[in-house]
Amino acid sequence: DTEVTQxxxxxxxxxxxxxxxxxxxxxxxxxxxxxxxxxxKPPELMFVYSYEKLSINESVPSRFSPExxxxxxxxxxxxxxxxxxxxxxxCASSQLTQGDSPLHFGNGTRLTxx
Amino acid sequence: TQxxxxxxxxxxxxxxxxxxxxxxxxxxxSSLQWYRQEPGEGxxxxxxxxxxxxxxxxxxxxxxxxDARKDSSLHITxxxxxxxxxxxCAGAPAGGTSYGKLTFGQGTILTVHP
Numbered sequence: 001d002t003e004v005t006q007x008x009x010x011x012x013x014x015x016x017x018x019x020x021x022x023x024x025x026x027x028x029x030x031x032x033x034x035x036x037x038x039x040x041k042p043p044e045l046m047f048v049y050s051y052e053k054l055s056i057n058e059s060v061p062s063r064f065s066p067e068x069x070x071x072x073x074x075x076x077x078x079x080x081x082x083x084x085x086x087x088x089x090x091c092a093s094s095q096l097t098q099g100d101s102p103l104h105f106g107n108g109t110r111l112t113x114x
Numbered sequence: 115t116q117x118x119x120x121x122x123x124x125x126x127x128x129x130x131x132x133x134x135x136x137x138x139x140x141x142x143x144s145s146l147q148w149y150r151q152e153p154g155e156g157x158x159x160x161x162x163x164x165x166x167x168x169x170x171x172x173x174x175x176x177x178x179x180x181d182a183r184k185d186s187s188l189h190i191t192x193x194x195x196x197x198x199x200x201x202x203c204a205g206a207p208a209g210g211t212s213y214g215k216l217t218f219g220q221g222t223i224l225t226v227h228p
Contacts, residue, residue, distance in 0.1 A: 004156070040200065040221065040223055041220070041221065042202055042218035042219065042220060042221050043157070043202075043218060045215060045216075048215075056215065090156050090157075092156070100144050100145035100147075100162070100164070100206030102147055102159045102162055103147075103149075103157070103159070103204075103216070104159075105149075105156030105157050105158070106156050107154065107155045107156045108155075108156050
């Protein structure tokens with residue numbers, strides 16, 4: 001079982017809907033990440049939070065809005081998505097070191113935009 | 115921008131065969147991580163190699179980090195059907211200027227047939 005929990009596992013939404021993805025970890029990690037992964041491709045970094053502050057935004061469109069309410073929780077708010085945004089969204093966490101701390105991934109949310 | 119060239123992209127073999135996956139770059143990495151991802155799950159860390167020339171073994175898997183810390187390989191001996199999955203290498207940038215931004219290779223999809 002993964003120590004990073006993501007909900008929901010699957011989500012189907014229309015282009016006018018608003019939805020949120022949730023991620024939780026209780027390992028005491030102070031860095032948390034959102035990645036987007038297309039089928040059979042590597043994960044693509046979207047956002048990094050360190051100490052609950054947004055430290056990296058990889059030029060992600062504003063229809064994706066991250067939020068880190070506390071050190072254990074990470075949300076991704078979705079609004080007015082496009083069909084090409086359909087993908088597996090992975091949350092990850094790591095200890096806060098100089099970039100080579102391994103990532104602990106959740107099992108992802110499979111998002112389909114119709 | 116640091117790039118990691120991973121090869122081969124696809125590998126289909128019979129149970130019992132050996133295989134090697136390569137990750138190469140012109141850039142130096144402070145460390146290199148290998149992950150395996152099974153369908154419906156997030157990537158799981160297999161190993162981190164840190165020192166140039168380092169060799170690590172994990173049962174039938176052998177990982178090597180190049181002397182110059184620019185390349186790495188994963189060798190699997192006597193592959194089993196349970197080894198099937200997407201294998202990803204990921205490099206942490208040297209110099210600490212890109213904290214949190216691992217560079218992922220393109221991935222190797224391994225299928226082991228019984």
